[in-house]
Amino acid sequence: MASTPLPTAKHSLPSLLHAQTPKTLLSRKLPNLPKSFQSQFCGVKLSHSSNFAVPSSFKKSSILAKVSKGSVAPSFSLKDQDGKTVSLSKFKGKPVVVYFYPADETPGCTKQACAFRDSYEKFKKAGAEVIGISGDDPSSHKAFAKKYRLPFTLLSDEGNKVRKDWGVPADLFGTLPGRQTYVLDKNGVVQLIYNNQFQPEKHIDETLKFLQSA
Amino acid sequence: MLKDPILKSKWYHRAWVASGCTTVLVSLAKSVTVAADSGIWLQPILAGLVGYMLADLGSGIYHWGIDNYGDENTPVFGSQIEAFQGHHKWPWIITRRQFANNLHTLARAVSFTVLPIDLIFNDPVLHGFVGVCLGCIMFSQQFHAWAHSTKSKLHPLVVALQDAGVLVSRSIHGAHNRPLYDSNYCIVSGVWNELLDTYKVFEALEMILFYKLGVRPRSWSEPSPSWTEETDTSSLIAES
Numbered sequence: 001m002a003s004t005p006l007p008t009a010k011h012s013l014p015s016l017l018h019a020q021t022p023k024t025l026l027s028r029k030l031p032n033l034p035k036s037f038q039s040q041f042c043g044v045k046l047s048h049s050s051n052f053a054v055p056s057s058f059k060k061s062s063i064l065a066k067v068s069k070g071s072v073a074p075s076f077s078l079k080d081q082d083g084k085t086v087s088l089s090k091f092k093g094k095p096v097v098v099y100f101y102p103a104d105e106t107p108g109c110t111k112q113a114c115a116f117r118d119s120y121e122k123f124k125k126a127g128a129e130v131i132g133i134s135g136d137d138p139s140s141h142k143a144f145a146k147k148y149r150l151p152f153t154l155l156s157d158e159g160n161k162v163r164k165d166w167g168v169p170a171d172l173f174g175t176l177p178g179r180q181t182y183v184l185d186k187n188g189v190v191q192l193i194y195n196n197q198f199q200p201e202k203h204i205d206e207t208l209k210f211l212q213s214a
Numbered sequence: 215m216l217k218d219p220i221l222k223s224k225w226y227h228r229a230w231v232a233s234g235c236t237t238v239l240v241s242l243a244k245s246v247t248v249a250a251d252s253g254i255w256l257q258p259i260l261a262g263l264v265g266y267m268l269a270d271l272g273s274g275i276y277h278w279g280i281d282n283y284g285d286e287n288t289p290v291f292g293s294q295i296e297a298f299q300g301h302h303k304w305p306w307i308i309t310r311r312q313f314a315n316n317l318h319t320l321a322r323a324v325s326f327t328v329l330p331i332d333l334i335f336n337d338p339v340l341h342g343f344v345g346v347c348l349g350c351i352m353f354s355q356q357f358h359a360w361a362h363s364t365k366s367k368l369h370p371l372v373v374a375l376q377d378a379g380v381l382v383s384r385s386i387h388g389a390h391n392r393p394l395y396d397s398n399y400c401i402v403s404g405v406w407n408e409l410l411d412t413y414k415v416f417e418a419l420e421m422i423l424f425y426k427l428g429v430r431p432r433s434w435s436e437p438s439p440s441w442t443e444e445t446d447t448s449s450l451i452a453e454s
Contacts, residue, residue: 175426176425
C-alpha cells in the first residue's frame, strides 16, 4: 500500500510562553483536507495547555474533554486480560502510557499493539508502563495478547465508560472510536496527548520520544 | 490452448453485450445530437469526464465490496463473489476468455440501467455522463483483462493508454492481485487508487463496518487457499 511520509509537527517548551495554535501535520503532496480529516490521517499531538487555540477538529472535544494536558487523569478500575481488577492508582510513582484503541484483532490496533510490544523494553528503560484500553471483554484481550505475545496490560472498558470520562474523541463523524494515547507522569498528571487513527505506529514513536527527552 | 467451454462466448453472452453497447451508444448519440442542436458542448464533455472518473471510483468500491464480504451463497451477488474468487485463484484465465464471455454480466446490468434513461430523458449532459460512465463500467472487464496481459500480447494503442494512465496499467493492477488483496481496487483507469490507498478509505470503511456490524473483511486475514492464486495450473491445460 502506498504511504507518503509526513513531516511531524514540532512543539518546543518555549511555546508555553506564547499563544500558539498546535499545527496539524500537512503534506505537500496530498490535497488540502478539512482539519477534521487531517487530525485523523496525519496525527495531532497536544503537549501544551489547551487554553491556547486548538484546531477546529478539537474545539468540540476540548470543550467536552475532561482530560487535557496538565490535568490529573481520573482514576479507574477495569478488568485486565486475566480478569483481575486493575486500578490506575496502582501505577502511581512511575510514568504511564495509556493508549485507547478501537478494537482487538483489527489491522491498525494489531500494528499498534505489536509496535508497543517491540519497543516495550525501551519504555521500561524509560521507567514507564504501558496500558492498552478498548471496549473488548477480558477474553478477547486474553486471546489478542496471547496471539501477539503482548507483554503489557490490556484493560476492558466495557461500555466505553472510561473512554467517555476521559473525553477521547471519536473519528469519522462519530462512527469509529478514536485512537488516542496519553502519557501520564509519575504523579498521574497528563503530559502528552497524541491522536492518530490511521498511523498507529506513530503513537509509539511520539510517546517514546517524549519519555526519552523528559 | 485451454479447451474449457466456459471461456468461449455463447450466443446469449453476445446478445447481452450487443444490448449493453446499444443502450450506451444510444445514450452517447443522444448527448451528441441534442448538444449539437442546442450548441452546448462544454457541459456534456465535462459530464463525460466526470462519468469516466466516477466509473473508476465505482469500480473500486464494487470490487472492494465483492472481494471482502459475502460468499457464493450471498443473494444477488453470490455468483459474482464466486467469479472474483476464481479470478484471484487463476488470474490469467481472464486473458483467455472470449470478449463477450468476459463482459456479458456487466453488459446485462448496464442494459437494464441505461435503457430506461435512454427512453425517458433527452438531456445531453445527463446522457454525456451516463453514456461514458456506464460504457466505462461495461468495458472495465476488458480493461481488467488487458491489465493481466503481457505487453507483447497487447496492441500498441492499449499499451500507450495504459502507460498514459487512461486505462488501468498492468503494474498497478498487479499490485492488487497478491495477498492480502487489499489495495488498488479500481480497474477503469486506476486513477483513484493512490488517493484511496493513501487515505486508507477502504480501511476506514472496513473499520466502521466491523465496529457497527461485526463483519470482518477477508483482507484482514491471511487469504484462505480458496482465494489465493494457484500456481500449479497444469491440470487446467487440456492436452492439445
